[in-house]
Amino acid sequence: MTEGQSASLSAAEVERLINGDHNDPFAVLGPHSDPDGDGLQVRVLLPGATAVDLLHSETSDCLLSLQPVHPAGLFEGYLEGRQQPFAYRLRASWGPAQAVLHDPYRFPACLAPEQLYYLAEGTEEFAWRLLGANTRVVDGVAGVLFAVWAPNARRVSVVGDFNDWNGCRHPMRLHPSSGVWELFIPELPDGTLYKYEILGPRGVLLPLKADPYARGMQHPPQTASRVVAEGAFQWGDGAWLERRAANHAVAQPISIYEVHAGSWRRREAEGNRYLSYLEMAEELLPYVREQGFTHIQLMPVSEYPFDGSWGYQPLGLYAPSIRFGTPDEFRRFVDTCHAEGIGVLLDWVPGHFPTDPHGLGRFDGTALYEHADRRQGFHPDWNTLIYNYGRGEVVSYLISNANYWLEEFHLDGLRVDAVASMLYLDYSRREGEWIANLHGGRENLEAITLLKEVNRRIYARHPGVLMVAEESTAWPGVSQPVDSGGLGFGFKWNMGWMNDSLRYMERDPVHRRFHHDEMTFGIVYAWDENFVLPLSHDEVVHGKRSLLFKMPGDDWQQFANLRAFLAFMWGYPGKKLLFMGGEFAQRREWNHDRGLDWHLLEEPAHRGVQQLVRDLNAVYRSLAALHRHDCEDGGFNWLQANQRDLSVFAWLRWGGEGQPPVLVIANFTPRVHHGYCVGAPLSGWYEECINSDASAYGGSGQGNLGGAQTLPQPADGQPCSLQLTVPPLATLILVHRPDR
Template identity: 55%
Template sequence: MPMIKLDEAIALAEGRHEDPFAVLGWQKAGKGGRIAALVPGADKLWAIAVDGKATELPHLTHGLFVGPWKGGKYRLRAKNALATWDFDDPYSFGPVLGAIDEYLIGEGTHRHLWQVLGAHVITHEGLRGVHFAVWAPAARRVSVVGNFNTWDGRRHQMRRRGSTGVWEIFIPGLMAGEVYKYEILGADGQILPLKADPVGFGAEHPPQTASLVRELGLHIWGDGAWIAGRESANNIHAPVSIYEVHLGSWRRVWEEGGRALSYHELATQLVDYVVEMGFTHIELLPITEHPFDGSWGYQPVGLYAPTIRHGRPEEFAAFVDAAHQRGIGVILDWVPGHFPTDDHGLRRFDGTALYEHMDPKEGFHQDWNTLIYNYGRREVKNYLLANALFWLEEYHLDGLRVDAVASMLYRDYSRRDGEWVPNQFGGRENLEAIEFLKAMNAQAYGGAPGIMTVAEESTAFPAVTQPVHTGGLGFGFKWNMGWMNDSLRYFSRDPIHRRWHHNELTFASSYTYSENFILPISHDEVVHGKGSMLGKMPGDGLSKFANLRAFYAFQWAHPGKKLLFMGQEFAQGREWAHAGALDWHLLDEPLHRGIQAMIRDLNKLYREMPALHWGDCDPAGFDWIEPDDTEASVYVFERRAPGAAPVVVAANLTPVDRTYRIGLPQGGTWCEIFNSDSGYYGGANWGNLGAIEAEEIATARRGLSAEVYLPPLAVVMFTPA
């Protein structure tokens, strides 16, 4: 019978053969057939028929055994001086990917890409095992390696799937929990550093970098009622108050070496706390797998893997489910804007600039020392679009907050002249990234009804939150960075100077309804030497707390959804550090406990009073009553909603108490429903004894008004009795 040529056998043994599936396994030869198996380290090899009959396969060379076999199923038995072992031959199995999958992958339109790429525990041709598939079009050879094959790239060389650039192999007998990477022979004949799976569903604990075979769908969900009704919690008229959290440093278990909480512990401790505090959503700093703790997750390598730092994928799913069953939405910070240069990651994945641009003027972030996805390449765009849908579908997330959108929109972002490449029309806009973001939003809203997408976009790029079909980017909400910068600048000033900067709090009203805004006090405001929110406030200890209470009250009263980073709800005094935990001991002190109580009450008021949330993104819900009193640094405005009681808000942002006449939209008794100077919050407890009376005295463009007492550095709110 025909044998394998020596040079072909050596190419197989050295991992240089272009098509190992054309040689290995059972192949028709002459009137019968033969089996070829590459088993480095074996001295003898037998093919075992279904009836148990063993046929020894002669050793040809370099661990390659070849012998006659008429056909039919078989197993292999190998023996050396140390052991004898039986196994099923991966090269006896046909392909797993179908023609439709190949077509969609090649076209770059496979919406559920994660269902065909990555590592999946399946039953194939009657046997249980793991199917591996990876995209590496420029590779000459791809092997999957792990403990199961002693990290030997010769043993499981994969099958190339036509022109798609996808490689696959089914390895019978493997189970979930296996550690693996890909060994790739580049087009230049050089073996690359071992690569983690771009579509891996799990990973080792850092600093180890291998992927782990993980099964999806193990968690049995109980959040059907939440999913069915979540649109009512995520739309522009709903009360949306977001608690932004870095899971690793929210709380630690000091009795066990200071470890971070598990997803299981977070499902009770964090969710209970968020419910108690009255927030409506949790926003997670990226929990996609990342090698470096100091990146806070913003330099991810495993876009399809929830970090193992807190547990397994099914445990993360259980955390999300627990939040949903308590009425809390979960938003993920998602990072399609850049990825790290780690050798085990996406950088030059198959020896070429595959996921990134080849030209560093397009493909390298100077600010973050990271790489930029090539949004114009259809397979890369598909990889990212599918990833967005993956988190929404597999883990039932309620939203994606897209990080660093401005860096994606502009080719000259943070670059000087000569350091960037114009688009095809000579402009600075990244047209491919713009189209990607539009496609992401259209696919996300179409594929997971009721969710929200949020843009962290720091420029005035137009129509960020307008629908795609009307020319917008299609986001549901946008962070209002202008409001954040102006208001922080204002409140950081000594009150004696605020009269000269009055417009820093009124200017936002000129653009408040140009987008659907979220007012963010995020992690970005309490890192890199920026201190804490309490530290930004002027004055001595008591004044700092009074100013901070006024700031938060103004934020909750101002149009726009709310976001607050963890620790700021009880006025943490020091800057956030990812390697530690929040200073929970501060709650032993009345002033810190008072801030926490005020945030809890503000959230309750915000949820229960339609006037305070219905018009966050609708100009019908807001009107100035007194925007121009620069001398007194007083601001008065009205919040309203159809068919609901209005709320009038008055802010006195100097340390001088005032008796002040404010205009009112209707007569009768008005109850004081909030006062940031309340003694419950650590204030001096000065106020209006619970109510004021409207009088027919015209003031501030209103025919009715009332004389009110405005405590120093305080915000008060009134609504009709």
């Protein structure tokens, strides 16, 4: 061959290349040594280009003008005297317009097969560092390494504004052993929009796909993925992380404020826009601290296409939602929370994903992330797809994602959504609509293995975080360690307590005596798990009414019932969770399109509930008896569990040696009980630290003038007793003060 001479490609191969049907572009594009000569063949595909020159990388001297092979933009040339690939650049002309660029096809593969082994095995914990769009420097050139798992595709290309969304411009290299495609594209800036163009196994071009590992996405309803450059965020939360494990022990007070980032507060004067992550750090965080909560739990912020899903149908599992700001701004929010002593939990959704065409569904033209059989792969409740938990790459995707949020954003734990739907193969399915496991049972063995593995790995890598299960059945050992036969969560939502107690509170007081067991039964199983008592967003939507309007009676009675119930909850064993708005008695149901009704705080009754929650958090955190034995027997005993006709409940909480006992008494009728006798374990003064009927909270002001002195008469199995005024529709919390 002589310099400039065209090499021969078969017409069929040329057609495959320019038509985007070539599954091995690196075999024909870029530099190739000539085995029969002393030269280097260079071939370039630049759709629409009219001329292409090969330039010296450092001097920009023209080494060779490539010859057109096909009018679609295929050029090639031959350099004699060079047998090894070398650094060069291309000067391409599109008519009068010119650009100098690097050739992606001159760079070597960046992913070695051994790196992808653990991904396929299902044990990779850092998959986002292999797949997705990762900024890299290769051969001294900065760029972005794109990598995506699509084992059944005939061709995968990266498309974006940088190549006019033309899939013929940047087809990717396949690693056949793993089914991962990769391509390093030089000099792409931070924020570059991109998707994957995939030719399915039958030669059908699929809808453009967002990157499953994208760390940023366009603002919905736009759907492109976004390159997010690896930054150097300066964390300042080292001290928080060092003491986190101690703060999260089951004996510590944990009081969680559940927040939907899009509707806690809105800027109504600015088009009803969301608060940003930075604005939440300025406004939400001080409020949470003032109210005395220990943690914020965010409903999902991993990117989701439909606002009405509240984030529970995520499509960008690795992308903090751009609705509220950039990933680094989310980091700043978390860092600021930690600086103020507030932990941050995140709702995590590994149970299902939406069917949007740009999402994970039939990602490479086949059922890849989901089961192919709808009896396992489709969720009838939510019209979503279910992950294939038996596929190693899917397991690595999910394990890595759990690790990602804790590793990259320093989150303090994950609340795992809809665990019950993962555990049971027949969840929400009729007979014949589900497939039994290999033992003929209904348990989803693969999902169980995944949950155990996620918890095992997360606790090993991030000691002291909180892994919390929203699990609504009696599955045993949800919060027991994996090596003890449990699922390995740290805590479980107590859905039984929530359902029973709300059902009781909704009843007219005249009927409550017939349903007394709804408030006492929970103690029977209170220490079977490490429980969180949840009053979550699910209880104040879809016609269920707000907490306030669940309560019976007139306006005053509704407020009194709510105050009594909240104080009952804070005195009851279990960590606490309250959805935003409940702390000031939001009247209407929660609406994700509106901010909370903060104007209600102009009314004393609403301010009273807010002050009560603030005081409840304060006593909960300060009195060991109210939190130390939340999750173990020995710190609770009934004083009066059978006062059905009076609808009165009384119990003791113990904090251990040297800690004063606490007495809780609740009256769920409108009747005041004067001189009411209740047992006390120690003689002396009992300070009334909470009276939900106090005038300051909007109550009638009935009470005990700050406390009561014991009498020597035994009662309720205790050596002495108290004679108390028990207010109407109210809960009292009294603590023993021996030195008074």
